[in-house]
Amino acid sequence: MSSVLRVELRDGIAVLTLNRPERLNAVGSETVDRLTQALHKVRHNDDVRALVVAGAGRAFSAGADLGEIESFTTPGQFRAFVGRLTEAYALLEDFPKPSVAAVHGFAFGGGLELALACDLRVAERGARLGLPEMKLGVLPGAGGTQRLPRLVPPAIAKQMILTGEPIGAERAHALGLVNELAAPGEALSAAEALAGTLAAGAPLALAAGKRLIDHGLGMGLETAIAYERETVSVLFSTEDRAEGLKAFRERRPGDFRGV
Incomplete structure (x- = not known):
């Protein structure tokens, strides 16, 4: 470089x-x-x-x-x-x-x-x-x-x-x-x-959070909330979401892999 x-x-x-x-x-x-x-x-x-x-x-x-x-x-x-x-x-x-x-x-x-x-x-x-x-x-x-x-x-x-x-x-x-x-x-x-x-956060959730805030600001509130609902529903199916809940129950930092 x-x-x-x-x-x-x-x-x-x-x-x-x-x-x-x-x-x-x-x-x-x-x-x-x-x-x-x-x-x-x-x-x-x-x-x-x-x-x-x-x-x-x-x-x-x-x-x-x-x-x-x-x-x-x-x-x-x-x-x-x-x-x-x-x-x-x-x-x-x-x-x-x-x-x-x-x-x-x-x-x-x-x-x-x-x-x-x-x-x-x-x-x-x-x-x-x-x-x-x-x-x-x-x-x-x-x-x-x-x-x-x-x-x-x-x-x-x-x-x-x-x-x-x-x-x-x-x-x-x-x-x-x-x-x-x-x-x-x-x-x-x-x-x-x-x-x-x-x-230290979950990569997929970090990227989605950025998109929700940046893109949602240009939407009407109702549309933006619907966009949020669909996004978090997709995140629910990720391995990182399961790991996050498991880490919370075990009182340890999450080991997020971006999947």
């Missing part, structure tokens, strides 16, 4: 680390390609039960690679770049295994959009999160204007997007944008601990 993205497997968790610290982990075409490749590879690895997305060096990510963007000479080139970026983030969002972003330093622009595509977010106290594209005369183009207002009140999303001003991790946590706060220097370990809790 290219050095711009490190992939490490630890105890059922795949840790994907943006690895351009000298560029504050700016997301360019090579990073997008490697992220896409890694997600496809990990998707088919049954030993991996959860993902952590992190950044090397001083920050999670400063956003899209402005140096690369400045080299574009036509709107079509920019559109193609944003398209690949959007597809990679959609692949992460729709991934059947739960994901956790480990944010430290700051997550700006395309970096925050990457964190928004994860299921959960852990951020160090003092970290900053923002979408500063307005200050460059543009707007977030990899899901920021759509995912952010689905996670925080629309008025807060408008303020962040239309002013370009970041917010601190503590406020992000109070708003529900960040799930857990970590001490300085502890974002990755806290994210791995949270991912470990997720990885």
Whole structure:
């Protein structure tokens, strides 16, 4: 795997680390390609039960690679770049295994959009999160204007997007944008601990739970509840469901196999 993205497997968790610290982990075409490749590879690895997305060096990510963007000479080139970026983030969002972003330093622009595509977010106290594209005369183009207002009140999303001003991790946590706060220097370990809790769950139920929440939000309540009923009925026939009940009766952790 290219050095711009490190992939490490630890105890059922795949840790994907943006690895351009000298560029504050700016997301360019090579990073997008490697992220896409890694997600496809990990998707088919049954030993991996959860993902952590992190950044090397001083920050999670400063956003899209402005140096690369400045080299574009036509709107079509920019559109193609944003398209690949959007597809990679959609692949992460729709991934059947739960994901956790480990944010430290700051997550700006395309970096925050990457964190928004994860299921959960852990951020160090003092970290900053923002979408500063307005200050460059543009707007977030990899899901920021759509995912952010689905996670925080629309008025807060408008303020962040239309002013370009970041917010601190503590406020992000109070708003529900960040799930857990970590001490300085502890974002990755806290994210791995949270991912470990997720990885201990039944894989089929984890994937189904993600689908129910993500897809159900776009349905009417009655339709969504019917979707839930059918999904849990399918899970009832799995070996993991039988193992879960047996483990509960025996007062031990379940040994889930994804079948």
